[in-house]
Each structure stands twice: as structure tokens, then as C-alpha cells.
Amino acid sequence: MRLLTLAIALLLSTTLFAQAVTPETASNKANKYLDEGVQRAMMKYFDKALISFESAIREEPNFVTAWQYLGDTYRNLKNDSMAAECYLKVVELDPYGDPFLYSKLADAEGNMGDYESALEHIQIFLSNPDIKGDVKTKAIKQRKNFEFAVTAVANPVEFDPQNMGEEVNSEHPEYFPSLSVDGSVLVMTRRIPDMISMGPGDQRPIDNEDFYITYFRDGTWTPAENMGQPVNTKLNEGAQSISADGRYLFYTSCDNLETGYGSCDIYYSIRIGKQWSYPENCGTIINSADWESQPSISADGNQLFFSSARPGTLGSYDLWMATMGEDGYWQEPVNLGPEINTPYSEQCPFIHPDGKTLYFSSEGHPGMGSADLFYSTRDASGKWSKPQNLGYPINTKNREISLSVSADGKTAYFSSDRGKATGDLDIYSFELPASVQADPVTWVKAIVLDARTKLPLRAGVQLLNVGSGETVATSYSDPQTGEFLVVLPSGNDYGLFVQKEGYLFHSENFKLLTDMPDAPYVIEVALQPISTGEILTLK
Helix, strand or coil: CHHHHHHHHHHHHHHHHCCCECCCCCCHHHHHHHHHHHHHHHCCCHHHHHHHHHHHHHHCCCEHHHHHHHHHHHHHCCCHHHHHHHHHHHHHHCCCCCCHHHHHHHHHHHHHCCHHHHHHHHHHHHCCCCCCHHHHHHHHHHHHHHHHHHHHHHCCCCCCCEECCCCCCCCCCEEEEEECCCCCEEEEEEEEEEEEEEECCEEEEEEEEEEEEEEEECCEECCCEECCCCCCCCCCEEEEEECCCCCEEEEEEECCCCCCCCCEEEEEEEEECCEECCCEECCCCCCCCCEEEEEEECCCCCEEEEEECCCCCCCCEEEEEEEECCCCCECCCEECCCCCCCCCEEEEEEECCCCCEEEEEECCCCCCCCCEEEEEEECCCCCECCCEECCCCCCCCCCCCCCEECCCCCEEEEEECCCCCCCCCEEEEEECCHHHCCCCEEEEEEEEEECCCCCECCCEEEEEECCCCCEEEEEECCCCCCEEEEEEECCCEEEEEEECCCECCEEEEEECCCCCCCCCEEEEEEECECCCCCCCCCC
16 A cells, blocks of 8 residues: 555656646647547558657647557557556656556556566556456456566576577477477477468468477487378477377367367377377367367376367366276366366466376466466375466566476476577476476386297286276387387386286386386386296296
């Protein structure tokens, strides 16, 4: 209240030195320029409207209406600093005029990152008793954002993003980084110029989104390569999630008239050996006639998180989760509820391999003013904790919308145009603050072979929680390479069983109840063909 009283007193004092000019008291020439500017602005000729309003102000330097329209025009041109200057001049000339001026001023200052001034002016706006309904609700939300931002800027978290280099990034925009749990495979979306044929002799330039893939070998990333067909097409593909073992790719494709059900649908492709399968639509359980996008598959492959505008959504976009049934089909998705979702937009979920830590983007929870990145954990009953903002300067006045996190919970990967970017958007990595790190996981990476022929086998893999007897994950080894990878979250002991018809099964035991191993497990599973006299060692 003291801040508010001081602000009003200062505003009142300025009016003693300036006399506002209105359309009723302005000269005919100034009014002519004002009318001209209004016409130009209505036709969206904003650059020309600026000239008209500035001409009106030259005729009448205290022309309050011209100053306000000039600020509105700068606002339409996304020039917040100039808009704020104009609005401050209006406040100086007429502090009791249009009450919405303070909302516009606060909005411009928030976009500039001047949160203290924005908070001061949104408080003045809310002190007006005539502000009601949705307008008041929006202003209260802005005030919460500005209050959070003032505190966040005063208490920054450690943040040292590192560009991932020219092997990963290019002169084109790269975004939505997605990594396998062992950190050996990175898939990203790259937007590249292309041409589309609209008919004979009619070639038009477009921007095409495709997937690019790079591998971490010998301590460095290989040059990123286009994943090619059948995954990449002339349509846009994006917002992908590669599975923990690097063998499944869930992603978004829009405006696919042949196989789509809505404006954007979720698809998947499976890697067999080195070849990706022809993409399949995830079906009408996952996809609806509305917008579905930005999938994130859990490490055990049993839960798919995504953003959607489907019926039942609390805001414009909500986060949803589908669970795989025992029959191998997806069950009806459930909304993550009001703890996660708000009346605004929630997007870009990333479920960490620990199976309980969710990172996502939200416009509804208190943040720096636009979309911020948040963190929430799920307890044993399935309840999500109150989302925690990742802090400033990870979050800024700009839109932060996508994040993935390494298996140890420490390293995050995101896309940004900050710093010395190779293109306008590059992939960066940074260490997360300890307070928002996920629990570490490790994994078992194995090759299944015939013990006699040494040829790779497709075998069933089952991971059990020894304490509860619960099946944690089921999978199959790659039929061409024999490879499989299963994730081992910390805090439990596990039994691993590998079996194939006609062979003795193989068992392993991994103790993670109290300690994490120094390194992941890399094993070779040699299955013995069943014959008289074979010996099986139970671990």
C-alpha cells in the first residue's frame, strides 16, 4: 500500500507541470494528423500510422490522445520500450484518464523485463474499482507473475548453457532435442528451406520440419544427418520423443490427410537394425479430431504423455497421459488434473526415465510473463506435486517451452537463440539446479546371442522389482542386432529374465536398493539351445 500511495502521489505531482491537450482543445491540424493515423492503424499500416501520430504531437506536444495512440501503434509493432515511453508520457499528462493505460504499460514493461515497474503499474490498475470480470482475473494473474519475477531476478539460479557445437547445430533452426537414456543418440527437429509445387511451373518456397539424428561416439557427436524416409516426408514432422532404448520414435505430424484424424496427430516408428519402419498413427484412442502433439514416452514404454486440446481440457492446451493395457493397446488418456493443468496453456511434457519426474511448459503457473519451464514429481499414489518454476535465468521474459533431461538427472538439453548461436535456434546443454533434478537411473544394455552360433536373437526381456514382485518393464531384443536396453531406477533391487523358445532362459540380479552403481551394466547374454545335459546358472 505504501508503494501504491507513493506511486499515485508522484503521478499527481507531475500534473502540476503539464497541461494535457485533448481532441477538443487541439488544433485542427493536429486533429487532422490524429484522424489520419487512426485510419492508417485500422488498415494495419502501422509504420505510416507512426508518422501521422508523431506529426500530431509535433503540432501539440501535450496531445494526450496522440501519445496514447502512438504507444498502441508501437505495441502493435512489438516495440515495447517505445510503447512504454509513450504510455509514461500519457500518465504524466493525464494520470486519471483511461484506466486500461496502466494495464498496457505494465504489459509492455513486463515484456521488457522491467518487472518492478510492471508490478507497480498493474497494482495501480487493480486498485480501480471498475476493473471486474475476466479483465480483473487476467490482471491478477499478471500481478502474480510480476511478483514472482521480481523475486526470481533477485535470486537467480546457476545457469551456464553450452552450445552443443557445429556437429549438432547448423545455420538453420534446431529445437526439441530428444536423447536415448544412455546419451548415445540425439534426435532433433530442424527447420530447413524447401520448395513445394503448386502446379506446373509454380514452385513456392516453404519451411519444412524434418528430423535429424546424431550419435555420441569417441567423446564427440557425429555430424547430424537427415533421418530420411519413411519418417521424414514433404509434410512437417516435429516435437519428437525417442524411447529410452533408442528404438521407438513418437512424434507429431500435422495436416496428414491420408492417415490423420485431426489437425495434428501423434505417430510412431520402430527402428529394426538400422532401418526405421513406416510410421503408424497411434490411433483414435490417442488421437482425436482436435490437436494432439509433443509426445513423451516413459522409459518402460507403458505411459505416453502429450499435450492436447481434446474435450475435457481445462485450458487451451492440457497435458494428458495414456497407459498401455495388458493387452498391448493404449487405454483412454486421462487429464493430469488441476495440479498440473491450468485455464491457460500447458505443453511440451518430458517424463524423466525415473518415471516420476515431469518437466513441462506452462503459461498458467506463476512465471516470468510468458511460457516458463516447470518441474513436478509423482508420488506412489499417482498424485503430482505442486509445480516448481525452474527459476531465472533458465526462464526469462521470452517463451521457454521444451526441455529434456539426462539419466543422472543433472544435465538438461534445450533450444535457444541466446548467446552465440550458430543459427537462430540452437541446441544447448546446462546443469540443472539441484532442487529441480530428477532421481538418477542406470540401465542394462545387452546383446542376446545364440551361445553356439554367436548369431543375434530376438528374445523376450522381463524386468521385475524383487521387493514387490511387480513387472517393471517388458521388451524384446532387436532381431537383427540382438540388442536391448532396460532402465533401472534407483531405490529397488531388480531381477532380469531373458528367454526365447527352444533356449534355456538367462537371469541376472541388480541391487540398487541402497546404492547406485558406478557405471551402467553392459552384458552379453548367450542363450543355450535346450538339449540334454545343459546347465543353467540362476542369478
